[in-house]
Amino acid sequence: MNTKSKYLQSFIDVSKKYLHHQEATEEYNYLLSRISNDKIEQFQFGYFPKDNAISSKLIEEVGALLKEDPIPALKECGVIYVTEKYNKVVPFFKQHHLLIPFFDVYGNPISIVGRSILSSEQMKELNPIIRNAIYTALYASTNPDKASQEFVLFQSMLIPSYWEEPKLTEEFKKLQNNFK
Numbered sequence: 001m002n003t004k005s006k007y008l009q010s011f012i013d014v015s016k017k018y019l020h021h022q023e024a025t026e027e028y029n030y031l032l033s034r035i036s037n038d039k040i041e042q043f044q045f046g047y048f049p050k051d052n053a054i055s056s057k058l059i060e061e062v063g064a065l066l067k068e069d070p071i072p073a074l075k076e077c078g079v080i081y082v083t084e085k086y087n088k089v090v091p092f093f094k095q096h097h098l099l100i101p102f103f104d105v106y107g108n109p110i111s112i113v114g115r116s117i118l119s120s121e122q123m124k125e126l127n128p129i130i131r132n133a134i135y136t137a138l139y140a141s142t143n144p145d146k147a148s149q150e151f152v153l154f155q156s157m158l159i160p161s162y163w164e165e166p167k168l169t170e171e172f173k174k175l176q177n178n179f180k
Contacts, residue, residue, distance in 0.1 A: 001108050007066065007077040008109035012101045014061045015046025023049055027098045030117045044101050048093035048114065055091060079112065 001009070019028055019040070024047040031040050049055040059080070063070030071089060074080045080091050093099060096114025104110050118126065137155070140148040159166075168176075 004077045005108040005110065007073040008079075008101070008112060010062050010065045011074060011077070011079050012044050012046055012099070012109055012112065014058055014065060015048060015099050016041075016044055018049055018054070018058055019045055019047040021047065021049065021054070023047075023051060023054065024097070027117050030098070046099035046101070046112075048091060048097050048099055050094075050097060055094075059089070059091075 018024060019031075027047055028040075031045055049058060059070050059074065062074060066073055071080070071082065075082060078092065080089055082089055093112075093114040096116050098115045098117055100113050100115060101109050102111045102113070136151070140151040140155075142148075
């Protein structure tokens with residue numbers, strides 16, 4: 001196991017404990033509503049605390065497990081960053097508390113992603129917004145009227161320059177070829 005994997009595994013091991021913390025009840029119940037407890041353990045889901053005192057304790061526990069300063073280790077594996085201006089530790093998972101690790105074919109951790117859990121009420125509010133935005137984009141992209149053209153032009157200007165150029169999916173390209 002390389003050094004980065006060792007650091008990630010330490011972070012995963014500690015964050016798994018926090019999935020059973022009182023603060024993580026919503027996230028844990030969310031997982032249980034979708035998969036079994038055995039699968040939660042098998043895939044090593046974890047939790048990053050919302051409370052700063054508890055998240056600081058988690059970072060300290062990682063250091064104790066590694067027997068070294070956890071800040072450089074967690075920074076190296078992309079779990080935290082340190083602000084240059086204030087030299088402040090900022091966890092990448094402060095907004096996405098449910099942690100999902102990814103492993104290579106040998107079982108070594110290679111990455112962790114965080115996920116936010118939205119309540120049913122939040123989803124009820126968000127789903128129509130997403131659905132209407134998709135429908136509007138589809139309508140505007142398939143209608144040659146002036147309003148649609150202006151809408152598409154304006155929306156394309158909102159794409160940040162640092163984004164890579166969007167591409168058609170391979171599935172769609174295959175479908176296009178079938179109609180040629």
